[in-house]
Amino acid sequence: MSSSSELITLRDLSYTYSGQTSPTLHVPEFRVNKGEELFLYGPSGTGKTTLLEILAGVLRPTRGSVEILGRDLVKMSDAERDAFRAEHMGYVFQSFNLIPYLSVQENIELPLHLSASRKARLGTVDTEMVIRALCGNLGIADLLEKKVTELSVGQQQRVAVARALLGKPDLLLADEPTSALDADHREKFLKLMFELSELYGTTVIFVSHDRSIEKLFSRSLSLESINKVV
Amino acid sequence: MVFLKLAIKSLQNRAFATTLTVISIALSVALLLTVERAKRAAEEGFTQTISKTDLIVGARSGPLQLILYTVFNMGNATHNISYETYEKVRMNPAIDWTIPYSLGDGHRGFRVVGTNQDFFKYYHYRGDRKVTLAEGQEFNDLWDVVVGAEVARKLGYKLGDRVVVTHGVTKGEGILQHDDRPFKISGILEATGTPLDRAVYMSLQGMEALHIDWQDGSAPSPDKIVPHNKLSKETLPVQTITAFFVGAKSRIETLKLQREINTYKEEPLLAIIPGATLSELWNGLSYVEGVLRMISWMVVAVGFMAMLIALTTTLNERRREMAILRAVGAKSTQIVGLLVFESALLTAVGVLSGVVVSVGLVAALKPWIETEFGLYLVGPWFTRSELLYLAITLVGGTVIGLIPALRAQKLALKDGLSVRT
Numbered sequence: 047m048s049s050s051s052e053l054i055t056l057r058d059l060s061y062t063y064s065g066q067t068s069p070t071l072h073v074p075e076f077r078v079n080k081g082e083e084l085f086l087y088g089p090s091g092t093g094k095t096t097l098l099e100i101l102a103g104v105l106r107p108t109r110g111s112v113e114i115l116g117r118d119l120v121k122m123s124d125a126e127r128d129a130f131r132a133e134h135m136g137y138v139f140q141s142f143n144l145i146p147y148l149s150v151q152e153n154i155e156l157p158l159h160l161s162a163s164r165k166a167r168l169g170t171v172d173t174e175m176v177i178r179a180l181c182g183n184l185g186i187a188d189l190l191e192k193k194v195t196e197l198s199v200g201q202q203q204r205v206a207v208a209r210a211l212l213g214k215p216d217l218l219l220a221d222e223p224t225s226a227l228d229a230d231h232r233e234k235f236l237k238l239m240f241e242l243s244e245l246y247g248t249t250v251i252f253v254s255h256d257r258s259i260e261k262l263f264s265r266s267l268s269l270e271s272i273n274k275v276v
Numbered sequence: 277m278v279f280l281k282l283a284i285k286s287l288q289n290r291a292f293a294t295t296l297t298v299i300s301i302a303l304s305v306a307l308l309l310t311v312e313r314a315k316r317a318a319e320e321g322f323t324q325t326i327s328k329t330d331l332i333v334g335a336r337s338g339p340l341q342l343i344l345y346t347v348f349n350m351g352n353a354t355h356n357i358s359y360e361t362y363e364k365v366r367m368n369p370a371i372d373w374t375i376p377y378s379l380g381d382g383h384r385g386f387r388v389v390g391t392n393q394d395f396f397k398y399y400h401y402r403g404d405r406k407v408t409l410a411e412g413q414e415f416n417d418l419w420d421v422v423v424g425a426e427v428a429r430k431l432g433y434k435l436g437d438r439v440v441v442t443h444g445v446t447k448g449e450g451i452l453q454h455d456d457r458p459f460k461i462s463g464i465l466e467a468t469g470t471p472l473d474r475a476v477y478m479s480l481q482g483m484e485a486l487h488i489d490w491q492d493g494s495a496p497s498p499d500k501i502v503p504h505n506k507l508s509k510e511t512l513p514v515q516t517i518t519a520f521f522v523g524a525k526s527r528i529e530t531l532k533l534q535r536e537i538n539t540y541k542e543e544p545l546l547a548i549i550p551g552a553t554l555s556e557l558w559n560g561l562s563y564v565e566g567v568l569r570m571i572s573w574m575v576v577a578v579g580f581m582a583m584l585i586a587l588t589t590t591l592n593e594r595r596r597e598m599a600i601l602r603a604v605g606a607k608s609t610q611i612v613g614l615l616v617f618e619s620a621l622l623t624a625v626g627v628l629s630g631v632v633v634s635v636g637l638v639a640a641l642k643p644w645i646e647t648e649f650g651l652y653l654v655g656p657w658f659t660r661s662e663l664l665y666l667a668i669t670l671v672g673g674t675v676i677g678l679i680p681a682l683r684a685q686k687l688a689l690k691d692g693l694s695v696r697t
Contacts, residue, residue, distance in 0.1 A: 095694050
């Protein structure tokens with residue numbers, strides 16, 4: 047059983063894509079504590095994104111259990127997993143995080159409209175104010191009314207972080223969100239992100255093939271050390 | 277509701293394709309509605325070609341034949357009825373009025389009708405409209421004729437023009453011309469949009485005068501010709517007529533009256549109720565209606581295909597959008613909902629625009645359509661069946677939206693949060 051300090055416990059997890067014979071992922075055991083900033087590295091094609099998608103509850107493992115906050119995602123229905131993700135997680139992609147026909151603010155608000163419990167996490171505070179404050183911290187407060195297409199890549203990624211962290215989720219999953227940024231912006235971006243995640247008590251799992259940023263995280267793991275695919 | 281906003285903004289984002297799709301649906305719906313309306317107008321106009329007449333009486337033949345040669349200027353009577361019989365029948369106390377009709381001659385392809393002043397008094401069409409003169413006066417003199425609106429327009433006639441009647445209804449110049457009996461145009465009828473516009477009217481006596489010296493259907497030899505100036509309306513006896521219209525004193529007596537005329541002993545007569553025969557005739561033509569409707573539905577189907585293509589071709593470029601929605605917590609069924617909703621929205625806007633186009637066109641062109649095509653645009657804007665068609669179109673568009681929607685769901689499930697190709 048997971049102790050109260052554990053956020054995620056994977057046991058005997060295995061995932062095989064349909065049409066393939068060997069599994070992409072086989073994780074005998076993997077734990078993440080609450081409040082950790084975990085860096086998972088590994089070359090492309092080693093199943094980093096697959097692992098994130100399993101944690102997000104978008105993919106259902108072929109075998110094993112995925113316990114998050116004491117609940118096993120494998121035992122949930124598809125709809126329950128979607129609702130769980132909406133309530134407890136934020137996700138940041140490598141790029142193209144934003145829906146092009148919505149404004150910056152509308153993009154950030156999106157999770158609140160899809161999940162009432164995510165909105166409830168904001169408490170009684172005015173949503174508009176929360177978003178302003180959050181974006182103030184990320185240095186994008188003046189972009190709220192802008193069209194997404196007018197933003198630079200760095201700005202877009204910060205908007206994506208704002209969306210992922212709105213409502214103080216338990217878990218932030220990030221799939222190489224800095225790979226499109228230059229070295230200077232990369233560090234600044236991560237610092238901003240950690241500032242907020244620490245403030246919110248959000249656990250961060252960050253996958254990348256670029257080890258130059260490793261030192262900024264509280265823990266660093268190679269995917270190969272947990273993925274025992276032969 | 278967030279999906280309403282997403283759908284609207286997404287459609288706006290693809291404004292060009294959206295507009296084209298809406299236009300294609302709108303045009304097909306407008307066509308469907310307009311065809312239905314034209315069909316209703318045609319039926320209304322057809323069955324109202326003659327109104328307020330309770331019976332049409334002619335020599336015994338078939339009901340369709342009788343209505344065709346009296347009301348539609350088509351075909352010929354095989355027999356006439358004697359004037360004596362007419363006189364006797366019209367004495368029936370149940371009869372309020374009659375209009376005698378004598379046919380058989382033509383003028384440059386148009387039919388010549390011998391009748392009397394009661395024609396102007398009692399002939400009704402399209403409810404309570406009467407035959408009125410656009411100019412001039414009725415045929416008061418033996419050699420007067422009144423021409424229908426189309427006759428005047430096509431042949432460029434004006435008051436006072438001379439008219440030569442042809443024996444038998446022939447196109448162009450006939451072989452047997454009644455050129456010894458020239459008539460003069462005393463009046464031109466107002467356009468009615470009915471076959472009334474395509475005939476020439478004269479008095480019964482005028483009709484008799486044409487044939488007074490004819491025997492067994494052939495022209496008289498020169499020595500037997502009755503001089504023109506020896507004929508006058510007062511002295512000419514009317515021998516036969518072809519048919520007559522009857523207005524009964526009360527509707528209830530019509531059936532009894534019809535039976536009495538049909539069993540008239542001295543001469544075989546046929547009395548028909550025009551409304552019933554017209555409906556029967558119209559139903560005989562209803563396959564045309566069916567074909568038109570089928571074509572309209574095919575056009576609607578093509579409109580839907582355009583929508584299907586527009587939605588499906590954008591799916592690939594929208595996979596990223598779907599992945600983002602999934603990442604923030606959208607269920608795959610909500611993705612289906614979003615796309616179905618988009619199709620429903622497109623269809624609804626299309627249907628609405630189609631209705632506006634159709635109603636607008638009909639309203640704007642009504643006067644022109646009525647005079648030019650004789651279509652009689654009355655009745656409600658929409659009948660129940662037309663509302664049903666609109667509902668079917670709405671449901672159809674939404675159901676067709678399921679095709680790209682289910683495909684999007686499949687893609688979304690396959691893609692997860694990263695777009696795999």
